Amino acid sequence: MTPKPKVKTHPHGSGPTTPHPHPTTPNTPHAKIPAATSLQSFQASVQTVLTKGRPTGTQPAPQANAQTTTPQQVATPHLPPKPTAPPRVDDMHHTPRSVKHILDGEGNSKGGHQAGFGVPKKMEFPYGWGRIKILDATHQVTQNTQPVNGPKLVKDPATNTERYAYDYVGTVDGVQIKVHVYADGEIYSAYPQGGTGVVKNDASPTVSNLPPSTSPRFGRADVGGDNTWVWEGRRGDQLVRVTTDPNGVRVHQDEILGTWQGNKFIPTPKQ
Known part of the structure; x- marks a missing residue:
């Protein structure tokens, strides 16, 4: 009887090797306001972002048996490649994030350059x-000038990563404006440096017994305010508003805007 030949087996098994799936990092899209070919189309684009806000990225479905990465396994992110040229004028754009930063600020003394804030x-x-005028003017600066600085590494607060950026300076209707742009063309910050009608706010006064709060706001009389500083913040279980004159003297008793009962906030009834 002829013996059967021996069949060699693969040292790691006889079947085909299936690679382990690697976890993917979803890309969260940022809404862009494309560089406009006309003031009208740019204003329409900006208004769309102001109306709709920032879209939420779509999270992919988790993969079965996917490998997970523990905090100890996370590698230090590498620096992005250094650009060899500034972004093209057609790539310059605002995002909902830059709109909020430039106009309204972020409540922590960052941004907020619209008159009266x-x-x-x-x-x-x-x-x-x-x-719209402010956003259009900052966009114009990136269209009509070359960068005065860059590429330079800056930290993106949204992702806590470093990105390359450029600085632009230009004058629109008598106002000198400085604009900061990431290497991909995203305008992330802009502010007036001087010129016709530009105002610099004073530093806030020193006031005792203030609640922990975001940055105070000053109501300038020339833009419809009442020349007072206002702080709002939580003191114990109460939301408190403190109002002072320009020198830091309280103009009336601190206002209680509402009270927290557990996780529920109860506004103070209006009188």
Whole structure:
């Protein structure tokens, strides 16, 4: 009887090797306001972002048996490649994030350059420049000038990573504006440096017994305010508003805007 030949087996098994799936990092899209070919189309694009806000990225479905990465396995992110040229003019764009930063600020003394917002020590665009005018003017600077600085590494606060960026400076309707742009063309910050109608707010005064709060705001009389500083913050279980004159003297008793009962906030009834 002829013996059967021996069949060699693979040292790691006889079947085909299936690679382990690697976890993927979803890309969260940022809404872009494309560089406009006309003021009308740019304003329409900006208004769309202001109306819709920032879209939420879609999270992919988890993969079965996917490998997971523990915090100890996370590698230090590598620096992005250094660009060899500034972004093209057609790539310059605002995002909902930049719109909020430039116009309204972030409640922590960062940004907020629209007239009347009253962020301490911030430069404000002229009274009468609306939101669309400000965004259009900052965009114009990137279209008509070459960068004065860059590429340079800056930290992106949204992702806590470093990105390359460029600085632009230009004058629109008598106002000198500085604009910061990431290497991909995203305008992430802009503010007036001086010129017709530009105002710099004073530093906030020193006031005792303030609640922990975001940055105070000053209501300038020339833009419809009442020349007072206002702080709002939580003191114990109460939301408190403190109002002072320009020198830091309280103009009336601190207001209680509402009270927390557990996780529920109960506004103070209006009198």
